[in-house]
Structure formats: structure tokens, C-alpha cells
Amino acid sequence: MNPEIIPNDGPSSTDTAAAGQKNIKMILKQLESDGIIGISVDCVIFGFDDNELKVLLIKSDFEKYENKWSLLGDLVNNHEDLDEAAYRILRERTGMDDVYLEQVKAFGEVNRHPAARVVTIAYCSLINIEHHQLKILDNELHWHRVTTLSDMAFDHRALLDACYAWLQKRIQEHPLGFSLLPKKFSLRELQNLYEAILDVKLDRRNFRKKFFSMGLLEDTGELETDVPHRPGKLYRFNYEKYQKKERKKWFGIDF
Amino acid sequence: MNPEIIPNDGPSSTDTAAAGQKNIKMILKQLESDGIIGISVDCVIFGFDDNELKVLLIKSDFEKYENKWSLLGDLVNNHEDLDEAAYRILRERTGMDDVYLEQVKAFGEVNRHPAARVVTIAYCSLINIEHHQLKILDNELHWHRVTTLSDMAFDHRALLDACYAWLQKRIQEHPLGFSLLPKKFSLRELQNLYEAILDVKLDRRNFRKKFFSMGLLEDTGELETDVPHRPGKLYRFNYEKYQKKERKKWFGIDF
DNA sequence: GCAAAAGTGTTGGAAATACACCCATGT
DNA sequence: ACATGGGTGTATTTCCAACACTTTTGC
Numbered sequence A, B: 001m002n003p004e005i006i007p008n009d010g011p012s013s014t015d016t017a018a019a020g021q022k023n024i025k026m027i028l029k030q031l032e033s034d035g036i037i038g039i040s041v042d043c044v045i046f047g048f049d050d051n052e053l054k055v056l057l058i059k060s061d062f063e064k065y066e067n068k069w070s071l072l073g074d075l076v077n078n079h080e081d082l083d084e085a086a087y088r089i090l091r092e093r094t095g096m097d098d099v100y101l102e103q104v105k106a107f108g109e110v111n112r113h114p115a116a117r118v119v120t121i122a123y124c125s126l127i128n129i130e131h132h133q134l135k136i137l138d139n140e141l142h143w144h145r146v147t148t149l150s151d152m153a154f155d156h157r158a159l160l161d162a163c164y165a166w167l168q169k170r171i172q173e174h175p176l177g178f179s180l181l182p183k184k185f186s187l188r189e190l191q192n193l194y195e196a197i198l199d200v201k202l203d204r205r206n207f208r209k210k211f212f213s214m215g216l217l218e219d220t221g222e223l224e225t226d227v228p229h230r231p232g233k234l235y236r237f238n239y240e241k242y243q244k245k246e247r248k249k250w251f252g253i254d255f
Numbered sequence C: 001g002c003a004a005a006a007g008t009g010t011t012g013g014a015a016a017t018a019c020a021c022c023c024a025t026g027t
Numbered sequence D: 001a002c003a004t005g006g007g008t009g010t011a012t013t014t015c016c017a018a019c020a021c022t023t024t025t026g027c
Helices: A017-034 A082-094 A129-137 A157-174 A187-198 A204-214 A240-243 B019-034 B084-094 B131-136 B156-171 B188-197 B204-212 B237-244
Strands: A038-049 A050-059 A072-073 A101-106 A118-126 A140-143 A217-223 A233-239 B036-049 B051-059 B071-073 B099-107 B119-124 B141-145 B217-223 B233-237
Touching: A017 A038, A017 A072, A017 A129, A038 A082, A038 A129, A038 B036, A050 A072, A050 A157, A050 A187, A082 A101, A082 B051, A101 A157, A101 B099, A118 A157, A118 B119, A157 A187, A187 A204, A187 A233, A204 A217, B019 B036, B019 B071, B036 B084, B036 B156, B036 B237, B051 B071, B051 B084, B071 B084, B071 B131, B084 B119, B099 B156, B119 B156, B156 B188, B188 B204, B188 B233, B204 B217
Parallel strands: A038 A118, B036 B119
Antiparallel strands: A038 A050, A038 A072, A050 A140, A101 A118, A217 A233, B036 B051, B036 B071, B051 B141, B099 B119, B217 B233
């Protein structure tokens, strides 16, 4: 075995994505020849734009998956936690640090990766597209509609499906959605978000009633601008109040 | 057959648990000296007995954790899926094959294992204690109350907590609970199960109403025996009917 | 003044909760 | 006969779903 080729451990890497990809291939080759299981993290990065849920993808650079879309991932460094690896990937690719991120599921099928045995941990991340417009244009990075999407590399379709299903469920029970919106948002935007993610139509009045009754939205006193109609009020989500709220452990049996 | 039970196909291994444990230490030493990340699976095996939720543990054989309780786990073989590894562990330790098993979470803190860097995938498993009474007595295997439990090896306490929280939530939305009971059970047993796992008191009449209204319990026509009071009817859970039922994707926002 | 979306209450039905009595069995 | 838990029905409340008109702004 060749210890030298194991990924470095230093603090935040300054490698470009392209350089990172090059290293990966060599490392994988080495892992495979040694019969070792590699560990990677893949990030399913969701954004919300134009009233649609988008996911951030890159063109795969594996021959076998030429021209297919791939999630953003990397091998886990030897001295970095899984969460740290996921945050590193986000930082390297989007330049963003204050991001919603949560582990969803491990994928470990023996042949899921053509170059070597690699177990990957899928992370789901939510970011506000507006906030990082700039960094996208390098590489082959693109926001892609979640609904109309096929031809993904590896088993990344399965990872995406798992994260999307996870998101649909999670967003109904936890206030994740606000990570996809600007800090100040109108109720219309919020409703559009829920309708897009859950693929349902909701009654506007009941939707408002629901959110106001939770008492977690703060009126900023500001209004929408640049809309060709009556502007809506802008709200802010009150995370502190949410934290303090006591959770009920009993929801009721239903299946 | 319950669709949520991941099918277990592999042929049954003939390794003994003891032999497995010996190998692990040598392999870990090798991993550490090569600076390689190992990957393991740990099973949190729940059972229900004496109206209490129990978890199956073994005495740790790592010096550092002498006399502490440890989950049942093993390194993942190079040509075995993660699910397969989990089923193998269950088979080796309990002799049971038709078991509820689901992945819960990966734990990858850098220093979670003293001997080497090991990322572990926690699986939650539910088994009917009655059905495998026999195989327990070897090793240092014991059923332990979930509530009164401390001093666990590694980060196994965190794994257990994650699986227990997962179970509490999951059992309210999916019919897992029946895996912990005999095939034929009384409503009292079922209610005791829910009360124990969720740590709540439930109204007996409303509980019955709830389950009967789901229409998934089949009256077996049989009655309890050996009870010092009026015997209750025995029911069976109808998995087929449950599968066919259409799930609603919309539950309602609530947090 | 017109188009477009914001904002607002009420009502009926369904589901959850609270609650008390008789019944069947073993001892 | 009595102790123990099995089995059942109803009234009340709470929550959710359906539904229409007036207001504000930009053009």
C-alpha cells in the first residue's frame, strides 16, 4: 500500500476544482489496486429561482459518464469529519460558508463507482441562488431544473432522488425553506417555494393563516419593490423564537 | 412481505463472531499505519420485552472501553454492499434473517475510534425477542433497557440516541412496530409498545379507534391465552393492504 | 381606469380528545 | 363473588378546507 497518495489533511484547501478532480482519479486508481474502500461526500445543492427548484451540477469528467451531469463531491480527507468535508466542498464550489447542510444517506453499492469501490455520503444543502451569482461561470457548473433531468453520472440520480424526497418531507416539519429565499421575503415567494418543492397548489388564505399563526414571521415594515402590481409586505423568519419553542414529541399515529 | 424490509439475499456466513472480532483489530492496525479510512456498519438492534424497549449490546473488547457496552458492528467487506454488511452482522449475532433493517446515519468524526480512522454507518433493526431466545447466551451479549443506560464504548451512545430518536419518529408514520411483536398480538400489546417507545400515555379507546379506522388489522379469530383476566382478541397486521394504500404526499406544514 | 396581485373572515366537516360503563375470564 | 383488564359510544373541541370580495399599486 502506498500511504503517500492518501489525501492531504491540511486546513482549507486552495486547490481549484479542476485540480481536485485530477487528484481524485489517481487516488481512486490506487485505492482500487489496493482493494480499499474509499469514502467520499456528495452534495446535492438546491436553489430556488424563477419559481422552480434547481440543483447545482457539473459535467462529469469520467470517460464512462461523458456529458452526463454529476453532483459536487470529493473524497473525504483523512483528518476531516464528514460534515467538514461537505462544508469544504460547498466552500470550494460556491464560495459560501453560511449554508444549510444536512446529511441524508450513505450509498455503498459495490459497483456504484466504475473506478474503485467508493462509499459516498449524500448531503443536502440549500442555498440562496441570488447570493452567489458570481462564482458559477467557471468549469461546467450549472443550475438545473430538478423536475426535467435525466442522464446523471454514477448513481447520482439515486442520490438526488433521495435528497429531493428528504427535502419534501423535511420542509413540512422544519423551517428549512427560508434558506432558499432572501432574508426578507414576501408571503407570495414563500408560498411559491412550497408549491414548487411539494408540487401542490395551496390556498393563499389558508397558507397565510398557517404561517401567521405559528408566530415566527416578523414584519420588516418594508415592501416589495419593482413589482408591476401592489407590493407585498416583506417578512423575516425569527429563528430565535423557533429555537425556544418547545417541540411536541407526539404527532399522532398515521400511516 | 413488508416492502420496507430490505430483502436479504446473501448466503449465510459461517464466520463466528469471535473470529470476526480478532480480525478487526489486526485490520484496524493496518489501516491506521497506512493512513486509510476504514468503513464499518453498526447495528442498533431493538427488541420489546416486559413492556420495555430493549437494545442488544455486547461487552466491548477494546482495552480503552473495558466493561463498556458496545453495539454490534463490523468492518464492511470489500465486495459487499452496506445493507448486506448490516444483514450479515444480524445473521451472525442473532441467527435471524427476516428482520426489519434500515440505515439511519453515518458517523465520521475523526477520532471516534481509538485504533484508526473509521467511518461507521448506523443501522436500526427491530426484532421480536421471543423468536431468537436461543442464540443469546454465547459471548457477552445482552438485552439492555434503553432508558437506563450509560457508559457505552466509542460514540455508540450517539448512535443509539440517533436510532432511538429515529425510531420514535418513524414508528408514528410507518408500521414498524409490528416487527417487535409476535405475528399475532393483542391491541393491549400494541398500545404498550407505542407507550413505551414514545414515553406517553394514550387513551385506550382512542387508540383502538385509530388503528381500526386504518383498516389494516386483521382479526385472527384467536384469543390471548394464559392471561389472568378476560383474554383479548389477537390481530395480525395486513402488510399487503398497507402497500396498496396510496400515500398522501401532503401532510401539512407544521413546525 | 384597468390589470394584477395583496390582503382579509366565515363556515361546515373531519378528526382528535375526553370521558364512564358493562362484559368476559381466571382465581 | 371479585379482581382484572377487554370492549364499546358519545359529546365536545380543535383543526383544516373551501370559498369571494375589497384594496393597493404600476402602467
